[in-house]
Each structure stands twice: as C-alpha cells, then as structure tokens.
Amino acid sequence: xxxxxxxxxxxxxxxxxxxxxxxxxxxxxxxxxxxxxxxxxxxxxxxxxxxxxxxxxxxxxxxxxxxxxxxxxxxxxxxxxxxxxxxxxxxxxxx
Amino acid sequence: xxxxxxxxxxxxxxxxxxxxxxxxxxxxxxxxxxxxxxxxxxxxxxxxxxxxxxxxxxxxxxxxxxxxxxxxxxxxxxxxxxxxxxxxxxxxxxxxxxxxxxxxxxxxxxxxxxxxxxxxxxxxxxxxxxxxxxxxxxxxxxxxxxxxxxxxxxxxxxxxxxxxxxxxxxxxxxxxxxxxxxxxxxxxxxxxxxxxxxxxxxxxxxxxxxxxxxxxxxxxxxxxxxxxxxxxxxxxxxxxxxxxxxxxxxxxxxxxxxxxxxxxxxxxxxxxxxxxxxxxxxxxxxxxxxxxxxxxxxxxxxxxxxxxxxxxxxxxxxxxxxxxxxxxxxxxxxxxxxxxxxxxxx
Ligand SMILES: [Zn+2]
Ligand SMILES: [Zn+2]
Ligand SMILES: [Zn+2]
Ligand SMILES: [Zn+2]
Ligand SMILES: [Zn+2]
Numbered sequence: 001x002x003x004x005x006x007x008x009x010x011x012x013x014x015x016x017x018x019x020x021x022x023x024x025x026x027x028x029x030x031x032x033x034x035x036x037x038x039x040x041x042x043x044x045x046x047x048x049x050x051x052x053x054x055x056x057x058x059x060x061x062x063x064x065x066x067x068x069x070x071x072x073x074x075x076x077x078x079x080x081x082x083x084x085x086x087x088x089x090x091x092x093x094x095x
Numbered sequence: 096x097x098x099x100x101x102x103x104x105x106x107x108x109x110x111x112x113x114x115x116x117x118x119x120x121x122x123x124x125x126x127x128x129x130x131x132x133x134x135x136x137x138x139x140x141x142x143x144x145x146x147x148x149x150x151x152x153x154x155x156x157x158x159x160x161x162x163x164x165x166x167x168x169x170x171x172x173x174x175x176x177x178x179x180x181x182x183x184x185x186x187x188x189x190x191x192x193x194x195x196x197x198x199x200x201x202x203x204x205x206x207x208x209x210x211x212x213x214x215x216x217x218x219x220x221x222x223x224x225x226x227x228x229x230x231x232x233x234x235x236x237x238x239x240x241x242x243x244x245x246x247x248x249x250x251x252x253x254x255x256x257x258x259x260x261x262x263x264x265x266x267x268x269x270x271x272x273x274x275x276x277x278x279x280x281x282x283x284x285x286x287x288x289x290x291x292x293x294x295x296x297x298x299x300x301x302x303x304x305x306x307x308x309x310x311x312x313x314x315x316x317x318x319x320x321x322x323x324x325x326x327x328x329x330x331x332x333x334x335x336x337x338x339x340x341x342x343x344x345x346x347x348x349x350x351x352x353x354x355x356x357x358x359x360x361x362x363x364x365x366x367x368x369x370x371x372x373x374x375x376x377x378x379x380x381x382x383x384x385x386x387x388x389x390x391x392x393x394x395x396x397x398x399x400x401x402x403x404x405x406x407x408x409x410x411x412x413x414x415x416x417x418x419x420x421x422x423x424x425x426x427x428x429x430x431x432x433x434x435x436x437x438x439x440x441x
Binding site for chain 2: 006008009010012014042047048063065066067068069070071072
C-alpha cells in the first residue's frame, strides 16, 4: 500500500512510497531513519501526533521533522546542510 | 466550519493564486566571464606551446583546470535553479493541501494568525531557551505576497533578551530579523515551494530551538558578555577595561585612573597617597625613606613625607638647608618624582 512520506531533514523529501500493510508508525520510522533516533524527530500522521503502535493506513501522510536543526551565520550557511538527505531534492508533495 | 477555518480557506485560495503567478521573469544569464577567461587562457596556451615556454604552459594549464571546474560547478547550480523554478511553476500546490496545512497550524503553535489583507501568516514559538539562556518567544512572519530576492519570512523576538556582548542580536542565528538557515535551508525552500506551510514553520521553529556553536553571530558562551570582576555586571568588550595592574576585566564604573600616569586600575590595584589621598598606581607611589608609607611624588620631599621631613629637619639642620637651596635655585626639582635609586625600599 502507498503512503505519502515527508522527511524535512536536510534537503527535504516528499513523495508517495510503498509500504507493507500492517506497518506501525514506530516500525516505519525505524526503517526510514537508518542513522537517526525517532526521539530526535517530530512525527506526525495526517498532521496529528499518534501513539507509537499506530498502524499506518493506505494514503496516510507521514511527516518527520528533526527537532534539532542547526542554523548558521551569514556566508557559512551556504556551505552547511551536511545531514544525509533522502532521495530527490524536490519531489512534488501533491499530485 | 469555524471562523479560523473560514479564514484559512480564504487564505489558501489567495496563497494558491500567488503561487500561480509566474515569478518575475528571471533572465537566464550564462557564466560569460569564466567562458571568456577560458578562451583567453586557450590562446595563451597556444602561444606558450608555439614558443616552447614550458613553465608558462604549466601555469596556464593549472589556471585552465581551475576555471573549468569553477564553470562546471556554476553551471550545475544554474541547472538546479532552473529545474526548481520549472518544477515549482508546473506543480501549483493543491488547494486542499494548502488548506489542511493552514488548519493544522494551531495544533503545533499556540498562537497563529492570518492577515488576508497583507498576505501574512504568523505563528508564535514557545519560549526558547538555549543552553540555559532564555531568549523568549519568537514571531515567525511569512508573507505570501512577497516578491523579489531574499527570504519571504522574517523573525522577531517577542520578549527580546539581546546579548549583552552585542545588543544587535536576540538569537545566536538571527541577524536583522533574518534567520541564517544553515542545515534548514533546503528543507525550508522545499516546504515553501510545495506549500507545506506547517512543515515550513516547524522547520524554522526547530532551527530557532537549536544552537550551533560553530557558526553563531554571538556564541552563547559570550552571550551575557564578560562579568566585571568587581561588581559582576556583564559587559560587552567595549564596556570593559583591563586593569593595567592585575590585567583582569572590570567595568568602567569599577575602574579609576592613576592621577600621574593615567593607567586604568581596578579598586584593588589602585592605591592612595597617604598625604593627599589621590589615587595612583603602585608604580607612581614612592615610599617615604623614614616611615615606609606610600606617597605621591608631590607629597615627598627628597624621599621623605611631609611629617618625616619636618621632624628630620628639626634634628638635622643640613637637610633643611639643602632643601632651601633647592627651593631657591631649582624649584622644579621638588615636583619631580624621586627615582628608585633615591628612595630606599623597605
Ligand atoms: Zn564593575
Ligand atoms: Zn587590578
Ligand atoms: Zn601611575
Ligand atoms: Zn600625595
Ligand atoms: Zn614618612
């Protein structure tokens, strides 16, 4: 089944992806964040907080936003953005 | 539909209209300067080869490689910019998506407002504290009608607690209302281009909630300035004086200057002449040869304080005579501070 997955880390990622049915949100997040901790992210399903055992449904909108994002100063900001980014830079969110 | 939802719907319609308007025709210019430079370098290379100038050819080759690489990077960036502008134009945000983003804002922020007339979306962050320093709440203001270069949003401190070290800064990563986005840059651009406003505000708020020591306008370590060692007041560097005695920092109020050499000194390093009480540095006071107390040069005569001089001259008439002699023939001598050789240190 398909869900809309948005990851606001780094370059940002937003696209429909396929997942196994009966996937819980915590399982899904662990799968996607190979190097990160779920506690470092604000996790929303259909723009609402959910419990970790929530089972994802067809068409759900899952968004992950890091709770810590390092700002910079002036010109230094240009060279930042060293977090790992996931896939395409600007995949359209809607259709 | 409640009042906020009605307002959000009208805002979503207005935002969608603004997004559909083609951005002002950006002229697609090409990196002409580097291109011309490459052609010039190629001619130079040919010339060097013809004359077998090996050294010159090597230098030209290095410059060619450098310029080619710079041109390639530049072109790649221009390609990305063009792709992005085409993409954001060809996929206007869905009205439902925009509406849902707007009505989700009150779930994330305690204060949200929409100003239809001016095209402004505004949220207030929670109180931000970085490394135990309270910076207060911030207003993130997005203007969906804003045109031209530069960010379409700005940030204001609602309970400004500027740095003592530099009062221009209310947050280590904000200057003049503009957030230096750092890692957030591409996430913000993507969220705005796709109309994901809730994501946009969350990314900005979470960036405000994060401190990056390596790249702050004012580091939090220096946020409160340096405390005066005497009264404890935090001061910016401009408001601090280094005591020329102990070399520790003090505020202007806690320093005074030596009336002889005008060096600034802290309360503990400053001493007073025991006769006239004027403040002096240790070096500008001298010890009376007789009583071993400290006096300024004006209050010593031939290395003796006034009291000792009087007593001594009563018992040693020569001293008085000598003194009179000085006074009559060389009055300036009296006000000259005795050199260390003339004074006996205890
Ligand atoms: Zn002080
Ligand atoms: Zn001192
Ligand atoms: Zn002095
Ligand atoms: Zn004196
Ligand atoms: Zn004396």
